[in-house]
Amino acid sequence: MDPLLAAFEEAYGRPPQGVWHAPGRVNLIGEHTDYNDGLVLPFALAQGVSVAAARRDDGVLELRSLQAAADGRTVRVEELTPGAVDGWAAYPAGVAAVLREHGVGGASLLIDSDLPQGAGLASSAALECAVALALCQLHGVEIERAELARLAQRAEREFTGTPCGIMDQSAALLCTAGHALLLDCRSGLSSQVPLPLGEALSLLVVDTRAPHALADGDYAARRAECERAASLLGVDSLRDVKDLAGALASLPEPVLRRRTQHVVTENHRVEAAVGLLRAGALAELGALLTASHLSLRDQFEVSWPRADAAVEAALRAGARGGRMVGGGFGGSVIVLAAADRLADVREAIDAAYAERGWPAPAYLEAVPSAGARRLL
Numbered sequence: 193m194d195p196l197l198a199a200f201e202e203a204y205g206r207p208p209q210g211v212w213h214a215p216g217r218v219n220l221i222g223e224h225t226d227y228n229d230g231l232v233l234p235f236a237l238a239q240g241v242s243v244a245a246a247r248r249d250d251g252v253l254e255l256r257s258l259q260a261a262a263d264g265r266t267v268r269v270e271e272l273t274p275g276a277v278d279g280w281a282a283y284p285a286g287v288a289a290v291l292r293e294h295g296v297g298g299a300s301l302l303i304d305s306d307l308p309q310g311a312g313l314a315s316s317a318a319l320e321c322a323v324a325l326a327l328c329q330l331h332g333v334e335i336e337r338a339e340l341a342r343l344a345q346r347a348e349r350e351f352t353g354t355p356c357g358i359m360d361q362s363a364a365l366l367c368t369a370g371h372a373l374l375l376d377c378r379s380g381l382s383s384q385v386p387l388p389l390g391e392a393l394s395l396l397v398v399d400t401r402a403p404h405a406l407a408d409g410d411y412a413a414r415r416a417e418c419e420r421a422a423s424l425l426g427v428d429s430l431r432d433v434k435d436l437a438g439a440l441a442s443l444p445e446p447v448l449r450r451r452t453q454h455v456v457t458e459n460h461r462v463e464a465a466v467g468l469l470r471a472g473a474l475a476e477l478g479a480l481l482t483a484s485h486l487s488l489r490d491q492f493e494v495s496w497p498r499a500d501a502a503v504e505a506a507l508r509a510g511a512r513g514g515r516m517v518g519g520g521f522g523g524s525v526i527v528l529a530a531a532d533r534l535a536d537v538r539e540a541i542d543a544a545y546a547e548r549g550w551p552a553p554a555y556l557e558a559v560p561s562a563g564a565r566r567l568l
């Protein structure tokens with residue numbers, strides 16, 4: 193028997209009615225653009241969060257996780273308010289609270305994850321989206337996926353206090369196997385862009401093992417700076433800046449010039465990346481990834497030493513390009529390299545870390561995979 197099914201029976205004394213899964217994501221390019229009404233290009237990983245679940249009709253929500261066995265919670269859905277549940281359980285509880293308005297009720301949930309936490313691979317969004325799908329299907333509630341992503345985002349913002357954008361929940365729900373998702377975060381329109389990794393070229397995810405936490409103030413501070421820059425420029429968001437040179441000349445503070453420079457050029461890099469992918473020129477993407485990293489390091493100032501060292505070592509070992517992914521201040525780096533260079537790249541990164549006395553990073557090869565779905 194599947195270990196998750198067996199564990200569910202043991203925890204709740206009955207079998208689950210189904211198992212739902214939502215993936216983590218790697219954002220190929222388009223970082224810190226989502227909350228600026230910009231463009232992002234994430235794809236779903238094979239790794240993610242699975243939820244075994246059974247409906248309850250008494251309004252009770254039972255939350256357990258194989259990764260936090262000693263920390264189960266039992267709450268009433270009608271009593272869920274921001275702050276009522278803390279820690280990991282705030283994510284599923286927030287989703288249940290937001291979906292309550294749409295007719296969702298209680299359930300017994302058992303969660304399992306093979307995504308490293310704090311690795312910048314959107315494990316929180318995967319958890320929210322797997323739970324959202326499970327609760328909707330158990331209670332016969334139909335919500336279109338783009339809308340479900342917005343509800344999961346709202347749950348995270350209201351119940352964990354993280355002012356996240358819409359990218360991670362959209363990636364979890366809308367990605368398809370073999371593709372990246374081009375999402376326009378202003379219009380909400382998305383399209384699938386072929387991403388033929390794993391043939392001649394591979395994308396290596398390097399978990400730098402410097403954990404990141406979006407709830408810390410730095411992410412919110414970056415958002416606030418972008419909003420301030422947009423307001424000084426008299427536009428709704430930095431997406432609306434068409435004349436970068438003019439905007440930079442008129443912004444009074446150097447820090448706001450740096451933030452604006454990153455966001456505006458990053459949107460152009462996403463468009464260039466999509467053009468290259470549609471033209472079948474995947475290898476050429478490397479230079480854009482590295483340019484994105486340098487911009488995140490020097491202009492947006494969200495990179496961290498282990499990310500910079502990994503990108504530098506990978507490039508020296510012949511990688512086509514690389515960059516940090518996610519919110520920053522810790523987490524993972526991605527490296528684009530010819531499949532026959534991967535071993536050299538890993539060796540070079542390991543050596544760079546050993547030299548500095550850092551623990552070796554963890555690696556996984558990224559395979560563009562399907563979005564959230566019912567498994568059983």
Ligand code: GAF
Pocket residue numbers: 222223224225226227314356357358359360406518519520
């Ligand atoms: C985190 C956020 F959750 C996303 O919304 C996005 O802003 C990202 O950081 C930076 O691109 O993953």
